Amino acid sequence: MSGLHLISPTSVNIPFSGSVSVSANGGISCTSTRRIDIRNVFSANYDNYMIVMSGYSPRDYSMTWGLIGANDILDVNAVYAYSGTQFEGTGNYDDDDWGATSFHEIGVSDVIQIIGYIYSPLLAEPTMARFFMNGYSGWVAGAGIMDGAAQYKENTIHNGIYFQGTEANPFTGTIRIYGLVK
Amino acid sequence: MPAINGLVRVKATSTANTGGTATQTTNGEYVFTGVTSARLDGIFTSIYDDYLMVFEARANGASPSDVNFRFTTGGTDRSTASTYRLQQITASGSSLTNTSSSLDYGRAFTLPVTNYSGFNFYVYWPARVYRSGIRSVSALSDASGTVVDRMTYHMENLSSDGIRFYSTVAFDMSVNIYAFNQ
Numbered sequence: 001m002s003g004l005h006l007i008s009p010t011s012v013n014i015p016f017s018g019s020v021s022v023s024a025n026g027g028i029s030c031t032s033t034r035r036i037d038i039r040n041v042f043s044a045n046y047d048n049y050m051i052v053m054s055g056y057s058p059r060d061y062s063m064t065w066g067l068i069g070a071n072d073i074l075d076v077n078a079v080y081a082y083s084g085t086q087f088e089g090t091g092n093y094d095d096d097d098w099g100a101t102s103f104h105e106i107g108v109s110d111v112i113q114i115i116g117y118i119y120s121p122l123l124a125e126p127t128m129a130r131f132f133m134n135g136y137s138g139w140v141a142g143a144g145i146m147d148g149a150a151q152y153k154e155n156t157i158h159n160g161i162y163f164q165g166t167e168a169n170p171f172t173g174t175i176r177i178y179g180l181v182k
Numbered sequence: 183m184p185a186i187n188g189l190v191r192v193k194a195t196s197t198a199n200t201g202g203t204a205t206q207t208t209n210g211e212y213v214f215t216g217v218t219s220a221r222l223d224g225i226f227t228s229i230y231d232d233y234l235m236v237f238e239a240r241a242n243g244a245s246p247s248d249v250n251f252r253f254t255t256g257g258t259d260r261s262t263a264s265t266y267r268l269q270q271i272t273a274s275g276s277s278l279t280n281t282s283s284s285l286d287y288g289r290a291f292t293l294p295v296t297n298y299s300g301f302n303f304y305v306y307w308p309a310r311v312y313r314s315g316i317r318s319v320s321a322l323s324d325a326s327g328t329v330v331d332r333m334t335y336h337m338e339n340l341s342s343d344g345i346r347f348y349s350t351v352a353f354d355m356s357v358n359i360y361a362f363n364q
Contacts, residue, residue, distance in 0.1 A: 004188030006363045025186045027364030050188075052232050052362050054306045056313075087271050087280045111335050113306040113315050134306070134315050134333040142282045143269035143315075143333045174231050176364055178188040 004050065005179045009160070010040035013072070018170050026177075030055070032170040038177065039072050039160040042121045046179030051116040051161075055173010062169030063112075066102035067127060067152055068160030075158060076101045084148025095148070103129050103150040106163070110136035112173065122159065127152040189234065192359040194344070195224025198257065201352060202242070213356045216242045220355055221346040223257055226308040230361035235303035239355040240293050240323070247293040247351035251316075252286075253308060253342035261286045265337045274328040288316065288334040290347055297323035298354075308342045 008026030018033030030036055042049065057063060069075040080100040086093040106112060113134040121127045133146040152158070165171050193210045202216030214220040226233065241247035252259040252266075266288040271280045283289075291301055304317040315335035322328040336342075347355065 002185070002187040002189070005185040006188045008186075023364060025363055045185075054232055087269055089269075089282045090280060092280055110337075111306075111313050111315055113304070113317065113335075115304055115317070132317065134317050134335065136335070142267040142284060143335050145269050145271065145317075145331065145333045174364065176232075176362060178362075179185075181185075 003181050005046070005181060007041055007049075007177045007179050009038045009177070013037040013039060017167065028175040029173075030175065031172050033165070033172070034167055034170045035162060035164040036171070036175070037068060037072065037074065037160060037162045038175070039068060041161065041177050042118075042159045044122065047120050047182050048180045049118040049121070050178040050180060051114065051118065052176045052178070053112065053114040053116070053173065055112055055171055056110055057112065057165055057169050057171050059169045063106040063163055063165045063171060064102035064104070065106060065161065065163045067121065067158035068162055069156060069158050072160065074162055075152070075156065077154070079153045080150060081153055082148050082150035084146060087145040089142065104131065104148055106133065118161070122157055124155045124157050126154065127156075127158055186363055188363055189360040190230070190363050192225050192233065192361050194222040194359075197222055200348075211356055211358050215354050216352045217355070218350065218352055219346060219348040221254060221257065221344060222357070222359070223254065223344040225345070225359050226305070226343050228309050231307055231310065231364060232362045233305040233308065234360045234362065235305060235357055237291070237301040237303070237355060237357045238298040239291055239301065239353060240298045241295040242352040242354045244295060245351050246295060247349045247353045248289070249291040249293060249347050249349045249353055250287040251290040251345055251347050252288065253314065253336055254344040254346050255340070255342050257344065259346060260336065260338060260340065260342060262338060267335050267337060269333045271331040272328065274326040288336070289332060290318065291320065292322070292330065293353055294322055294324045299323045311341050312339055313337055314342065
C-alpha cells in the first residue's frame with residue numbers, strides 16, 4: 001500500500017479571472033488565476049494532508065491561503081493565527097499574527113515553491129498547518145526562505161482550501177494535494 | 183476514483199562518476215562510493231513537475247567534504263555564472279546563522295566524516311523551461327547534530343534532465359529518487 005495518495009478534488013472553482021485544469025489523476029494547473037477554490041478535497045479517508053505547490057506571480061507576497069467550510073464558503077473569520085520565520089540574505093524576521101483572516105501570505109514573484117501540511121481539517125477542532133516556502137527575495141535579489149506554523153483556532157469542520165491573489169497578481173502554476181494514508 | 187500513488191519511483195537513464203564506484207539496486211537506489219563526482223541522467227522529465235530525492239552521504243576519508251551540485255542537460259552542466267541563488271540557514275548548538283550567495287553552482291552538502299548524514303532534496307520544476315528550485319533539509323551526523331536548511335533556485339529559464347554532485351574530496355552517497363504524481 002502506498003503511504004501517500006494524490007487526491008482529485010470534487011470540484012475546483014475560479015470565481016474571477018484566469019483558467020484552471022485538473023489532470024485525470026487530480027493534479028491542478030492554474031494560469032493567471034486570481035483565486036482558486038479547491039472544494040471537498042478533505043475526506044474521511046485521510047486525517048492529514050500534504051500540499052505541493054509550484055509557480056509564480058508578478059509580485060512578492062501577493063497571495064494568501066485559507067480554508068473552505070460548509071456550503072463551499074471561504075472561511076475568512078479573523079481566527080487564524082500563525083508564527084513564522086523569514087530568511088533573506090543575512091537578515092531574518094520573526095513574524096506572527098493572532099487575528100489573521102487566512103493561514104499566511106505567500107511569498108511569490110519569480111518563484112514560489114511550497115511544501116505544506118494540513119492536519120485534521122475534518123475534525124471539529126482547530127486545524128493546524130505547517131509550511132515550508134521558497135521564494136524570490138526582492139530585498140537581496142536572491143533566494144528567500146519563509147517557514148511557519150499556523151492554525152485555525154476554532155472548532156470548525158473544513159473540507160477544502162483556497163489560494164487567493166489579486167487582480168494584478170494572479171497565480172500561474174501547479175497545486176497538488178496528497179492524503180497521508182491512515 | 184481509485185487512490186493514485188502520491189510518489190512514483192524514478193530511475194536514471196544513465197549515471198556517471200569520477201573515481202570510486204557506482205551501483206544500482208533492483209529497486210532503483212543509486213550507491214556511489216569514493217567518488218568525487220556523481221551524475222544522474224534522465225531523472226527529470228516532462229511527465230512530472232516536482233521531485234523528492236532522499237540521500238545518505240558521508241565524506242570518504244579524513245576530511246569533511248563540501249559537495250556542490252549543478253543541473254545538467256544531456257550530461258552537460260548548467261554552469262552560467264551567478265545563476266544559482268542560495269539562501270542557507272545553519273543551526274548548530276545554540277548558534278543560528280544565515281547567509282546567501284550567487285554562484286555558478288549550488289551547494290548540496292557539507293559532509294562530516296565517518297558517519298552518514300541524511301538529506302532531503304525537494305526539486306521543483308527542473309524539466310520545465312522556467313526557473314527551478316531545490317529546498318534541501320539536512321540532519322548532520324556531527325557532534326552538534328547540525329541542521330542546514332538551504333533554498334537554491336536556478337535563474338535560467340532552461341529545462342534540465344539531470345543533476346551532478348561533485349567535490350574536491352571523495353564522498354559516499356546513496357540516493358533514492360521519487361516524483362510527486364500529478
